[in-house]
Amino acid sequence: MIRFEQVSKRYPNGHQGLDRLDFHIHTGEMVFITGHSGAGKSTLLKLIMCMERPTSGQVHVGGQNLRDLGSDDIPYLRRQVGVVFQNHQLLFDRTVFDNVALPLIINGTPRDEIGRRARAALDKVGLLKKENLYPIALSGGEQQRVGIARAVVHKPALLLADEPTGNLDPGLSAEIMALFEDFNRVGVTVLIASHDLPLIAKLDHRMLTLNAGQLLKDGE
Amino acid sequence: MAENKRNPVKRPEKRQKGPAQKAPKGAARSQNDWRNPVRGWLGSHRDSAVQAAIRVLRQPLSSAMTVLVMTIVLALPMGLGVLIGQVERLGVNWQGAAQLSVYLEDQVDAAAADVLRADIASLEEVREARLLDKELALVEFQQHSGMGDALQQLAYNPLPSVIVVTPSSIEGGASALEPLRDRLAALEGVDLVQIDLLWVERLTAILAMMERFTGGLAILLVSALLLVMINTIRLAIESRREEIQVIKLVGGTDAFVRRPFLYIGVLYGLLAGVLAWALLIGGLAWLNSTVRDVAALYQSGFELAGMPAADGLLLVIGAMLLGLVGAWLAVGKHIRDIEPQ
Numbered sequence: 264m265i266r267f268e269q270v271s272k273r274y275p276n277g278h279q280g281l282d283r284l285d286f287h288i289h290t291g292e293m294v295f296i297t298g299h300s301g302a303g304k305s306t307l308l309k310l311i312m313c314m315e316r317p318t319s320g321q322v323h324v325g326g327q328n329l330r331d332l333g334s335d336d337i338p339y340l341r342r343q344v345g346v347v348f349q350n351h352q353l354l355f356d357r358t359v360f361d362n363v364a365l366p367l368i369i370n371g372t373p374r375d376e377i378g379r380r381a382r383a384a385l386d387k388v389g390l391l392k393k394e395n396l397y398p399i400a401l402s403g404g405e406q407q408r409v410g411i412a413r414a415v416v417h418k419p420a421l422l423l424a425d426e427p428t429g430n431l432d433p434g435l436s437a438e439i440m441a442l443f444e445d446f447n448r449v450g451v452t453v454l455i456a457s458h459d460l461p462l463i464a465k466l467d468h469r470m471l472t473l474n475a476g477q478l479l480k481d482g483e
Numbered sequence: 484m485a486e487n488k489r490n491p492v493k494r495p496e497k498r499q500k501g502p503a504q505k506a507p508k509g510a511a512r513s514q515n516d517w518r519n520p521v522r523g524w525l526g527s528h529r530d531s532a533v534q535a536a537i538r539v540l541r542q543p544l545s546s547a548m549t550v551l552v553m554t555i556v557l558a559l560p561m562g563l564g565v566l567i568g569q570v571e572r573l574g575v576n577w578q579g580a581a582q583l584s585v586y587l588e589d590q591v592d593a594a595a596a597d598v599l600r601a602d603i604a605s606l607e608e609v610r611e612a613r614l615l616d617k618e619l620a621l622v623e624f625q626q627h628s629g630m631g632d633a634l635q636q637l638a639y640n641p642l643p644s645v646i647v648v649t650p651s652s653i654e655g656g657a658s659a660l661e662p663l664r665d666r667l668a669a670l671e672g673v674d675l676v677q678i679d680l681l682w683v684e685r686l687t688a689i690l691a692m693m694e695r696f697t698g699g700l701a702i703l704l705v706s707a708l709l710l711v712m713i714n715t716i717r718l719a720i721e722s723r724r725e726e727i728q729v730i731k732l733v734g735g736t737d738a739f740v741r742r743p744f745l746y747i748g749v750l751y752g753l754l755a756g757v758l759a760w761a762l763l764i765g766g767l768a769w770l771n772s773t774v775r776d777v778a779a780l781y782q783s784g785f786e787l788a789g790m791p792a793a794d795g796l797l798l799v800i801g802a803m804l805l806g807l808v809g810a811w812l813a814v815g816k817h818i819r820d821i822e823p824q
Contacts, residue, residue, distance in 0.1 A: 312732070312823075314732075314822065314823055314824075334819075335736075338731070338734045338735060338736040338739075339734065340734075341731075341732065341733060341734035342733070342734030346732060346733070352725075352728075352729050352732065353729075354725075354726050354729060356726075365729075365730065365733055366733045366734060368526075368527060368530055369527075369730065369733060369734050369735045369736075369739055370734065371524060371526070371527060373526065374526050413733070
């Protein structure tokens with residue numbers, strides 16, 4: 264599903280984001296990326312989303328070499344991926360329902376189907392009753408779940424999460440991780456960047472440990 | 484689903500790029516009924532239009548300011564254009580009254596003048612010839628010139644007899660009438676021939692000048708309108724930077740992001756166009772009462788005809804187009820530069 268071949272990313276200010284990274288994530292896997300802040304976790308996710316381009320090396324997503332994608336193709340790549348962020352990235356002037364429906368509106372889903380699928384996604388994260396509220400009226404954990412519903416509403420084959428439990432207490436964090444495991448169980452490839460080691464240790468999944476842009480450890 | 488995993492980048496709406504991409508096959512394809520993309524596209528346009536209306540209404544004060552500025556900028560050249568058009572119409576009416584005045588020598592008596600009139604009337608280029616003998620001319624002059632008292636002081640009638648000639652055609656203006664004038668001037672007993680078309684030509688020339696002035700003004704004001712539009716849309720984009728980033732992050736194309744802003748431009752144009760139309764109708768009616776007063780002083784029933792509906796529709800459509808063009812100029816590169824961080 265995701266293959267990195269000798270991928271390096273050097274920023275214009277000289278910072279080495281990633282250094283000759285090599286790994287392969289198979290379809291249906293659930294993988295954690297850990298490492299201290301600045302180790303390159305976010306850079307790795309941004310390369311998969313084409314938010315940034317590698318300085319050298321090649322990134323393959325779903326058999327597609329991202330090097331071959333022009334800027335016009337990038338939106339169509341992103342429609343196949345769901346992303347969850349630590350800061351939720353919700354639109355605060357739209358209701359919970361409209362936030363979740365956004366990817367469906369963008370990819371041109373028929374109107375009647377939008378309602379059905381957005382409600383199904385909200386139901387999955389337990390927020391069906393709050394679809395008409397604005398995100399500002401929700402707690403941090405609920406906002407994060409809206410973000411997750413938005414990430415999965417269009418049934419992506421790949422789900423990325425960047426510190427999805429960053430601001431949440433341990434109980435809520437465990438709930439969120441359980442949600443990701445649910446999606447993984449139905450076949451979605453899940454890739455989560457997190458430095459919450461105690462939580463990750465409790466879950467039995469593959470873990471890529473980064474240090475200064477290099478792969479320190481690949482295993483359970 | 485399985486198809487998606489193997490090949491996550493598929494672009495049903497557009498040409499495929501790169502050898503690794505394949506069109507979805509089998510079950511995946513059969514779901515892609517041709518109606519769905521069309522319906523989705525229409526739905527997306529409807530959403531964009533609704534979004535645009537919401538954004539305009541959410542900031543009523545600044546939206547109203549923008550619309551009012553656009554209204555004034557539109558109404559000014561359009562109003563001048565309509566006024567000039569109406570005065571031109573008046574000028575065309577007056578051209579029908581273009582005449583040649585044939586002044587007779589003093590010694591020509593009434594009978595000879597009448598023979599002369601009949602001769603002139605029989606000419607091919609002449610539609611009508613009317614004799615205004617010196618007594619009649621004096622009465623008319625006293626009535627209309629405002630110099631009646633001064634004329635009564637004179638011991639004799641200083642006015643000559645006149646044959647008023649209406650040419651059968653005034654095409655080509657005064658210069659085309661010159662051969663006729665020369666022929667009339669050569670007749671026995673004719674003192675002087677004057678072409679009264681000259682002032683109509685002057686009016687036409689002045690109107691042409693005004694028209695050009697209005698045209699230049701319109702170009703300047705339309706440029707101003709575009710600048711207002713560009714600035715408004717740029718501000719709207721800037722205030723929605725985060726939203727644009729989120730939309731692009733979940734796969735929104737530049738076109739999708741652009742669309743609501745283009746609709747905002749069209750909406751502003753629509754509102755400003757309709758308001759400008761209303762303003763012109765009101766303004767012309769307001770002006771009309773004074774125009775009637777002035778016309779009455781010239782013994783004319785002239786009045787402004789109001790704003791033609793076709794001109795009004797043209798104004799609204801033009802304003803919408805200008806809004807669209809302004810918005811397009813504003814979004815072009817700006818939206819491409821906003822990328823998710």
